[in-house]
Amino acid sequence: MAWRGVHIAKPARLSFADGQIVINQDDGSIRLPLEDIACLILDTPQITVTCAMLSACAGQGVAVIVPDAKHHPAGMLLPFHQHYAQAHVAQAQVETSEPFRKRCWQAIVKAKINNQASVAAMRDATAAKALRAMAGQVGSGDPDNVEARAARAYWGALFDDFRRSDENDRRNACLNYGYAIARAALARGLVACGLLPAFGLHHRSRTNAFNLVDDLIEPLRPMIDRLVAQHAPAPSTAALSKEDRQILVGVLTETVWIEQEKLTLLAAVEKIAASLVRAIDAGSAAVLLQPALDAP
Known part of the structure; x- marks a missing residue:
């Protein structure tokens, strides 16, 4: 079960590899298992993401949230057809x-x-x-x-x-x-x-x-x-x-x-x-x- 929310507020590039979100920033990179993440908050316009990462998030049921200019959540990516019935x-x-x-x-x-x-x-x-x-x-x-x-x-x-x-x-x-x-x-x-x-x-x-x-x-x-x-x-x-x-x-x-x-x-x-x-x-x-x- 996903158990964590991830909040990114500094410039970064996000990609997906080996079942993990890869977060590259100026001071280094970290990897987070996608299966652990429930919500991903991209809290700065200086973030770029790959389509593969967004697709993986949708497939895993991760809610990806993007803010407006005042940092208030403005939009969200949710998956389609995730339930068997x-x-x-x-x-x-x-x-x-x-x-x-x-x-x-x-x-x-x-x-x-x-x-x-x-x-x-x-x-x-x-x-x-x-x-x-x-x-x-x-x-x-x-x-x-x-x-x-x-x-x-x-x-x-x-x-x-x-x-x-x-x-x-x-x-x-x-x-x-x-x-x-x-x-x-x-x-x-x-x-x-x-x-x-x-x-x-x-x-x-x-x-x-x-x-x-x-x-x-x-x-x-x-x-x-x-x-x-x-x-x-x-x-x-x-x-x-x-x-x-x-x-x-x-x-x-x-x-x-x-x-x-x-x-x-x-x-x-x-x-x-x-x-x-x-x-x-x-x-x-x-x-x-x-x-x-x-x-x-």
């Missing part, structure tokens, strides 16, 4: 019933709010208790939008002087970068299970190729929030630094609980994706596994 899984996915999708969304939002409570407890026990109460109020499809009410309480407890919409706040830049890394890992896991990322359970935007990713990432967001709160808790207008990005890539090896098992994010998203396939086949939202930040 691709057509069967995809057809079952698009034919899911609305009640099933609503029950899945209920479970997702409930798990998200419980994880927000776990993170909020680092600073505000009262807010954490209120969030856990809100989690119990989530109905099928979240018709009362408990998710939004919880968000207002959560961000106020987690950060001082914070607005999620403030693009100039370094904390938001860190959050967005971490979410993008987790999003890429989840997209990789969904594709590996034969699921179509564009067809969501709750998110249904015509212009979003990753609606399903944006559904399933919700309970994982508090994991990134916790990392940012520990790394960059104070207001700042500083740009996202190389150190910030390297720390945030580390979210791939942060751990969560799924049932009785403690897993890295990379392992967890694969387990979540596989459970969604089983849930679709069974027609039961109860089969969809949810990550938890606290041990059961």
Whole structure:
């Protein structure tokens, strides 16, 4: 099983040989077994890659991520037809019933709010208790939008002087970068299970190729929030630094609980994706596994 994310921020030439990615830089070269890599982040425009390397990454199911001018992830290479029953899984996915999708969304939002409570407890026990109460109020499809009410309480407890919409706040830049890394890992896991990322359970935007990713990432967001709160808790207008990005890539090896098992994010998203396939086949939202930040 692939277990690592690789972040390259210096000029380099990447090629493929003998089952390994070869990284040539001015100060030497290193080789990394391709089978160990889940995500490859090419975080500078001064990187060249060979077609053979990209083809090998696609064949192995490695998500290759490229940034924009501000170093925010802008695009991703994912493999086609990686699952043995691709057509069967995809057809079952698009034919899911609305009640099933609503029950899945209920479970997702409930798990998200419980994880927000776990993170909020680092600073505000009262807010954490209120969030856990809100989690119990989530109905099928979240018709009362408990998710939004919880968000207002959560961000106020987690950060001082914070607005999620403030693009100039370094904390938001860190959050967005971490979410993008987790999003890429989840997209990789969904594709590996034969699921179509564009067809969501709750998110249904015509212009979003990753609606399903944006559904399933919700309970994982508090994991990134916790990392940012520990790394960059104070207001700042500083740009996202190389150190910030390297720390945030580390979210791939942060751990969560799924049932009785403690897993890295990379392992967890694969387990979540596989459970969604089983849930679709069974027609039961109860089969969809949810990550938890606290041990059961």
